[in-house]
Amino acid sequence: MTHPSQSNSKLTAEQLAACAPIEKYFLGHAHDDASYMRQAFLPSAHIESMREGVFTSWPLNIYCERFGGKPASDEATRRRSIDWIEVAGSAASARVTLVHGAMTFTDYFVLLQTxxxxxxxxKAFVGKSTQA
Structure with missing residues (x-):
């Protein structure tokens, strides 16, 4: 997991704290483990995207069904990074990039301090194939 393009020494304590659930989210992907996702997200969270022109919105429980406890065979080559994070009091937003084989995902998060x-x-996301 890499922190925002700013060096860690330039991140505020608030920004570092707000990165914690994103780190859990990254672990959930790395281990294919929904328990990390349940730690990262509020129970009321929705994961939304436009897939082939169709709006999709999954509640957290449906999203967690996608994780079966078997890491991807190419896990060692996958990359995940926090591109930026902005904190305003008890709310924050962040953009992350996940490179999973031939797919690159851009995720946008709204975070709350509870x-x-x-x-x-x-979470709202978009995936794009990197294959020509």
Whole structure:
């Protein structure tokens, strides 16, 4: 996992704290483990995208069904990074990039600071094939 393009020394304590659920999200992908996703997201979260021109919106429980506990065979070559994160009080937004084989995903997160720490409130994403 890499932090925003700013060096870690330039991130504020608030920004570093808001990165915590994103790190759990990255672990969920790396381990193909929904338990990390449940730690990262609020229970009310939705994961949304436009897929082949059709709007999709999954509640967290449906999204978690996609994780079966078997890491991808190419996991060692996958890359995930936080491109930027902005914090304003108890709310934040972030953009992350995931390079999973021939697919590159851009995720946009809305995060909230709760009594249980920072959580991802919602995610919108787009995936693009890097193959010609």
């Amino acid at each position: 009594q249980d720490g920072w959580k991802i409130a919602n």
